Amino acid sequence: MKRIRLDRWATQLQPPRNPRLHLQRCPFSSETRAPRRELQQRQDQIQHQWQHQRRHATTRRKLSSTAEVLGEDASGAPIPPGTLQDGELAASPPPPLYAPSHRRAAQSAKLSALHARLSLPSKLPLQTLARCLIDPSADPRTGYNNAPFAVLGQDLLGYYTSEYLMCHYPRLPMPVLFAAQYAYVGNATLGAMRAEWGVEVVAAPGMEVDPGLLQLKRTVPGNAMMDGETRQLKEMPQAKRLGSGRRNEEHGYRRGMSSRIVFDDQFGDLQSGLPPADARPYPGAAISSPAEDSVEAGSEQQQDALGPVTTPPSQLQTPEETHAITVEAGSASFIRALTGALYLHAGSAASKSFHRDHVLSRQLPLHTLFHFTHPTRDLSRLCDREGFEPPVARLISETGRLSRTPVFVVGVYSGDDKLGEGAGSSLNEGRVRAAAAALRSWYLYSPPDTDVVLPSEVEGAAGTGRAKKQWKPQMVDYGEIVT
């Protein structure tokens, strides 16, 4: 499988390694360095030297989109249109700001305190941390909000958590794996984590708020009254239908475990934000089939009944058009964005230790996540599959059989080996609890720590350093019990 080259995706924020590229250094990390003009001149000198050595014509690449933001000098004064440097784009009027400017990031005490409280590496600039706190609902332009980082960070967090769970607990069944993944990096946990870090949320986003606050457009609670209505918001019919990527969107239609693995997200939940299956693309969308002009001209009424039209991605430019979100969703996107930004600025080792320190340090008793319906049936299928002797329940001890509070301690044996034990107030309850305990002990098997090698420890940058670990093939289980 082709390896994803994340270092290529990061050229927007990291300085270029190739002198052929224009100066694409992080536009936000200039507070203590030389002014932009000197650096631009130095880069031009390097480029000319390289040109003389190689005797090739250089190709000028387009500057990244964030360079458009900086129609101003490093000191903050806007450059007059006639005096632009070579290679900078033509000056346009400064873009409107819906959140505090990145220049205020260095002056915010809250932001610096947050940076120190989380012990973030100094490679991560304060300006990027400020950008991670701006949700797309506060500012929909992808050059200004945390959405690009959040996409990367969500995949990183999911990758590290899932490899940890799968390598340490190879027999964990799929529903429990989904639940454990949610318990570690789901929205609820990340919302709680944001509160534990002391990050406060604004009442409403704007230019005047402190850059150290989390900015999002907060959704109105469902039990609030609609304006001008006597009904509550949660009782009003939903105007916008959400899709999950499947062909049939009917609630729960053929949505078993395999369907979840294919279509749903890392927690087994429906994907949000995808258009429904019968949605038509917006006019002008890049689709492979030719646009049906004759159909559009003729039947306007029919098209209204067909289904909703997707919105083009560039349409949302102002916060008035964005959808409000919950504080939990905003907190989750902030923490994911922080992970992504850490990866881009400080490398995979920093993001991995961030995950270890904040996510894996949390306590999750996996045995509480199991919910059995017929453990005795499952256990007998398991013993049959593995070639054990059929399980037999035997009474180990009991007390108070004829009293109001009997206790029966039942053990489930396969031959002479005791697989599990459980206590109950009736013989049947004891037998069922014993079978459940036996199944839990099977599913929660964990190989010795010396045998566990995580893929991220040997892949990529980690695989070339001094502390390189030797790869050992990890245990892959036969699969879940099929009844």
Place this chain on the structure above:
Amino acid sequence: MPLQALRTVAKPQNGVGAFILQCKRIDLHYCDWAGSSKGMNDFLRTTLPAFAKQNPSIELSVSPRPGRHPVIKGLYINGRQKAICVRNMESGEILRKVELLKAASGERLRRERRPVKSANESVRGVWDPFHGHKYRI
């Protein structure tokens, strides 16, 4: 369905991985006229910059409160506040009070009856009458 899962949230253990200092902000109020604020003014001029440098994770806010005693207030991650009036104290005493605010967790002061808190019941298991020796008369 053979097996279902129950959703929950993993519990935090501050200090096991990363340690988050619970004091996130300290407000320092002083007065230029009142005699009770003399030590506080000295503290702000001489000792506070070094304290701020050593504790970058605490947001410090200095503001005048004319005609009142000097006071320091700590704001914590659990949302609670602790305020200490530092009237007539010397710079060293005020530093000790500020360190006290920094080291606090924000919870109320209460008498702790159980010295050890743990998520695990015990290492060797809790006794029950059904396993082990049976008492015979």
